[in-house]
Amino acid sequence: MVERADDARRLEILAMLAPGTMMRDGLERILRAGRGTLIVIGSTPQALSLCSGGFVIDSPATGQRIAELAKMDGALVVDAEAGRILRANVQLVPDAAIPTDETGTRHRSAERTAKQTGLPVVAVSESLGAISLYLDGVRYVVDEVATVMHRANQAMSTLERYRARFDEVIDLLAVREVEDQVTLRDVALALQRAEMLRRIADSLGGYVVELGDEGRMLALQLEELFEPVSGVLELIVRDYLADRRRRPARPVAGIAALSTDQLLDHAQVVKLLGGDGDLDRRLSPRGYRMLGTIPRLPLVVVERIVDHFGSLAAILDANAAALGDVEGVGSTRARTIREALRRRREQLLPNGGHPDAG
Numbered sequence: 208m209v210e211r212a213d214d215a216r217r218l219e220i221l222a223m224l225a226p227g228t229m230m231r232d233g234l235e236r237i238l239r240a241g242r243g244t245l246i247v248i249g250s251t252p253q254a255l256s257l258c259s260g261g262f263v264i265d266s267p268a269t270g271q272r273i274a275e276l277a278k279m280d281g282a283l284v285v286d287a288e289a290g291r292i293l294r295a296n297v298q299l300v301p302d303a304a305i306p307t308d309e310t311g312t313r314h315r316s317a318e319r320t321a322k323q324t325g326l327p328v329v330a331v332s333e334s335l336g337a338i339s340l341y342l343d344g345v346r347y348v349v350d351e352v353a354t355v356m357h358r359a360n361q362a363m364s365t366l367e368r369y370r371a372r373f374d375e376v377i378d379l380l381a382v383r384e385v386e387d388q389v390t391l392r393d394v395a396l397a398l399q400r401a402e403m404l405r406r407i408a409d410s411l412g413g414y415v416v417e418l419g420d421e422g423r424m425l426a427l428q429l430e431e432l433f434e435p436v437s438g439v440l441e442l443i444v445r446d447y448l449a450d451r452r453r454r455p456a457r458p459v460a461g462i463a464a465l466s467t468d469q470l471l472d473h474a475q476v477v478k479l480l481g482g483d484g485d486l487d488r489r490l491s492p493r494g495y496r497m498l499g500t501i502p503r504l505p506l507v508v509v510e511r512i513v514d515h516f517g518s519l520a521a522i523l524d525a526n527a528a529a530l531g532d533v534e535g536v537g538s539t540r541a542r543t544i545r546e547a548l549r550r551r552r553e554q555l556l557p558n559g560g561h562p563d564a565g
Contacts, residue, residue, distance in 0.1 A: 214409075217342055218416045220248065220327045223289045224340065225419025226352055230289050232270030234331055234338050234349075237277045243333035245282035245317055246273070249326040250293050257320060258284065261297030268292045277331070282316075309346075317341045352421050359414035359425055366407045370432050373400045377439065382555045384492045387520050392486040394447045395473040401440035402462050402470055408433040442496040446519075449481030451493065494519035501547045508535045512544075523548055 223230050230246075237244055247254055261281050266272070268291055276283055281296035301319035309315045317330040321341035328341045329349075338349040380397045383389045411429050415422040440462070444455040461479040462470070469475045473486055482488075497519055498509045515533045516522045522530075531541035 214413070217340075217345075217347065218413055220340060220342060221347075221349070221413075222416050222419070223248070224329070224338070224349055225417055225422075227420030229268060229270050230273070230329075231419070233268075233273030233277075234329070236270055236274035237331050238333075238336055238338070240274065240278075241333050242277055243313060243331045244277035245299060245313060245320075245331075246329040247282060247284045247299070247320060247324070247326055248289055248329065249287040249324075250284055251324060251326065254284070254320075254324045254326055257299050257301050257323065258282075258294060258297040259300050261294050264292045264295050266292055314339065314346075318346065350417075352418065355414055355417050356421065359411060359418065359422070362407060362411040362414060363425065363428060366404070366411055366429070366432055369400070369404050369407055370436070373404050373436065376400045377436075378555070380443075381497065381551070384497060384519055385523065385552050385555055387491060389447075389490045389492060390486065391447075391477050391482050391488050391490060392473060394443065394480070394490065395476045395486065397443055398440060398462060398476050399470055399473075401436070401443065402465075404433065404436065405440065405463070408437075438499070439496065442499045444480065445495040446492040447480055447490055453481070492519040493517070494522045497548070497551070498522070498544070500551065501544060504540075504544065505535075508533075508540070511535055523552065 222228075224234065225231060264276070268285055268289060272292060273283065276292065276295040279296040282299050283292060284294040284297060285292050299316045299320050301316060301323045303319075305319040305322050307315045307318045309318050311332070311334075313332065314330050317328040317339070318341050320326070321328040322344060325343075330339045330341065331337075332339070340347045340349055376397050377400075380389065380393055383393055408429060411425070415426045415429060418425065441455050441459050444458050444462075448455065448458065458479045462476065465475060474484055477484065477486070493513050494516070495509060495513060498504060498512060499506075511533050512522060512530070516525060525545075527538070527541045527545045530536055530544055531538045533541075536544070
């Protein structure tokens with residue numbers, strides 16, 4: 208087996224099996240009754256060609272119906288949304304030449320069927336009292352709520368610690384920016400922290416999906432911790448791309464694709480920005496990230512301000528009248544921007560901020 212299935216597809220299927228869903232209700236009823244079954248999620252001509260015997264149901268799916276039909280020895284076939292039971296008591300006859308690492312008859316059939324059809328297949332084992340999902344060559348064990356919740360709480364603690372470290376690094380970067388003392392090393396560290404935070408948040412988001420109704424509080428905590436900083440990585444990339452004509456999407460995707468070891472290597476990170484590798488080289492931020500901290504300031508306006516002034520230093524030195532001359536800013540918004548930047552500079556450099564340029 209490969210190590211992982213496509214994350215988006217896996218989470219979509221796990222959401223169907225999460226606590227509070229009809230499918231999970233049916234699966235838990237089967238487990239409580241000490242029985243097992245196979246459920247194919249989706250109906251394609253290839254999948255139906257593997258079905259022998261049984262009978263057509265084609266009725267709305269409920270947890271009780273799934274549990275009752277699972278009393279028979281055969282497999283169930285439901286539609287792609289798991290909203291209707293299409294067939295029951297069928298025998299799955301996948302190609303026996305397809306390799307499998309499983310030993311039990313039910314799980315061997317499940318793995319081979321999933322590989323041959325490309326459809327998700329759920330196996331409930333009465334001997335192990337476990338639910339397994341076969342998808343894209345991967346067996347994924349659907350854990351009990353308590354187990355997933357424990358892992359999720361650990362991930363949340365990690366996210367909280369990384370958020371605190373991330374804030375420290377970003378504050379340091381901000382100080383260097385207003386002092387115009389930023390180096391490529393500072394930028395690499397900030398990008399590393401931002402990407403690590405995103406990865407932990409993604410992992411926690413997966414647990415929230417698995418927990419279904421039980422994960423609502425975790426979802427709120429995740430939103431509170433990560434949502435305010437979710438776009439910071441892209442703004443840093445915009446600030447420090449060597450070629451300002453490049454769009455940030457490719458470097459952002461490149462950072463996301465780095466392995467953990469590569470991400471910890473400053474040279475690997477700055478290479479994606481088009482840097483020359485001299486980590487001590489001074490850089491001048493364009494101002495995207497700093498302006499991005501101002502509430503209700505649209506990105507299109509931020510881009511116009513950056514295009515007009517060219518650098519954060521010039522933006523910080525601009526008075527309200529100069530800011531108001533930028534298309535889409537106007538006098539009221541210019542005063543708001545000017546005041547926000549003044550307060551931010553005083554927070555960062557309480558004893559060394561420049562006087563307000565008015």
